[in-house]
Amino acid sequence: MQDLLYFIQQLINGLTIGSAYALIAIGYTMVYGIIGMINFAHGEVYMIGAYTALITITGLATLGVAWLPLVLLIALICAVIVASSMGWAVERIAYRPVRGRHRLIPLISAIGMSIFLQNYVHLAQGSRNMGFPLLIEGGFRFGAEDSFQTSISYMQITIFITTLICMTALSLFIARSRTGRACRAVSQDLGMSNLLGIDTNKIIAATFVIGAALAAVAGLLLGMYYGSIDPLFGFIAGLKAFTAAVLGGIGSIPGAMLGGLILGVSESMTSGYLSGEYKDVVSFGLLILILLFKPTGLLGKPEVEKI
Amino acid sequence: MNTSVKKLVAGIGASIALMGAGSAFAEIKIGIAGPMTGPVAQYGDMQFSGARMAIEQINSNGGVMGESLVAVELDDVCDPKQAVTVANRMVNDGVRFVIGHLCSSSTQPASDIYEDEGILMITPASTSPDITERGYELIFRTIGLDSMQGPVAGEYLASLNPERVAVIHDKQQYGEGIATAVRDTLLENDVEVPMFEGITAGSKDFSSLVTKLRDAGVDYVYYGGYHPELGLILRQARQANLDAVFMGPEGVGNKDINTIAGEAAEGLLVTLPPAFDEKAENQELVKAFEDKDEDPSGPFVLTSYTAVQLVAEGIEQAGSTDPFEVAEALRSNTYSTPIGTVEYDERGDMKSFEFVVYEWHSDGSKTPVN
Known part of the structure; x- marks a missing residue:
């Protein structure tokens, strides 16, 4: 019984982290799906989302706004607005001018953008860790009082529910809306959609903005969950989310969700049953293994040569 | 030209x-x-x-x-x-x-x-x-040296008659060095050390580690490393209701740990050089x-x-x-x-250097405990 409770606890830990990875991974996978390019500055957009949220929360606290749902809503809106405009600006400055060139060129400008944003936050906010105030406390616990108890905190529940809402909204948006249909069309054939009257520039900018908005949501959630942020905050998370996107099949949105969850759970299970030292070894080992047998990732479509 | x-x-x-x-x-x-x-x-x-x-x-x-x-x-x-x-x-x-x-x-x-x-x-x-x-x-x-600081921390923990002590470190030279010295001292004093493992410096999610600590039923946790990680471990441990006292080396003993851990930093034990000032x-x-x-x-x-x-x-x-x-x-x-009388040995180490155990408070102040 105790073993089972322990297992469930690690599963909850893993799913929490995994759903946040999935939110960030969407940004990688959508941009890749549409222009076949990796947006390496995406982790930084996520970090800036977290910083904006923290600054907003601190600002609201000094203004005396204390009603938690309102504080979180305003922080979320500010983070999404700042990160989305950042996503849009990044596309405009670093990608659009080099689109269509040799594929290494946008890659390098993406890395440059990432380094620029990281150092910009270093200078603007300092390099120290900044603590997030503890806003959502407490949770449910299961199991006998005197032995191991499985606990699920309200914070973890908030992360699950928010992720679920975002994912559902995104899926509906892609499947039903006009812009969503245009996104799918552009990802199938950019040149052809252009000929058929879709403003591809606008659609590409929209994917950057959507990805950035989701990353900002993840930034707020994970900032609160972990408790502190620093300018390098986006780098590791970005790397993990990128791995999740590749694992699930880059270019596929359900794949990013699945990849995020698998990565999160495999990390927490490794720390839980083996040792925290092997966490990254196992996750990245898993990535290599899956790519060996299924080079397009779990849910990725095999690359078809376009004629 | x-x-x-x-x-x-x-x-x-x-x-x-x-x-x-x-x-x-x-x-x-x-x-x-x-x-x-x-x-x-x-x-x-x-x-x-x-x-x-x-x-x-x-x-x-x-x-x-x-x-x-x-x-x-x-x-x-x-x-x-x-x-x-x-x-x-x-x-x-x-x-x-x-x-x-x-x-x-x-x-x-x-x-x-x-x-x-x-x-x-x-x-x-x-x-x-x-x-x-x-x-x-x-x-x-x-x-x-760590080899001086580790035993001070280890002896102090052993003197509290703990049931089980977990020793965690950040896999870096400083953290792992001290953690190893602490573990060895604890083992010499017949204290049970059910966990000795590393985390990755710079990582943010310690929920799995905290779960593991809860499962191991430890009453003390020694952490070898710096404050950014320990601050998060303390905070996440408190949220998960882990009931254990934490201890760390001077690398965790500064006010920044309070910004990260907040209330959870109260009662943390830290070995520090004596307050020369x-x-x-x-x-x-x-x-x-x-x-x-x-x-x-x-x-x-x-x-x-x-x-x-x-x-x-x-x-x-x-x-x-x-x-x-x-x-x-x-x-x-x-x-x-x-910092007192300095005398060097052949290797360039000071012949004597003292460490003191402090209790850390959530407002960033500290009081000596021994």
């Missing part, structure tokens, strides 16, 4: 070089290498403010052998790769005495370069025993810091001050700025400094 222009350029070049050499006679360069930026920059602040104060005071008292000291400050971000670059720049800049580096993992590779290039280095903060273990001639420190004989110096609006209370402020003082006194005693002669002087004399 024709020949006469070439000659002219060469001439100007040579005269600039001569001018540079000329000015070098009037001053002694003291390199200060430590993190000005990066996650542990606040320790670097301590180091720089201590060393600058010493240089300023020595200069206002007439300098060393009639020459004034000039600081050459470089930022190593506490990154081993950057530390090597910094060390090479020190060599290029003609620096012969370096105060630094701060993090053991930076000091280690940098000290190889200093030893090879004949530069005397005194680290005011690196506690890894490996640094002086290689028998280098020019490498000293003004701080104790509270000693009666240092009050004049403390006042000098306060007059400049600087905080003398950090663990590395006065160790850095002392390092500069030792270089100055060593040069005076050797009657030369040759690092080898200065090193010889440092090994054969006893010095009275703000």
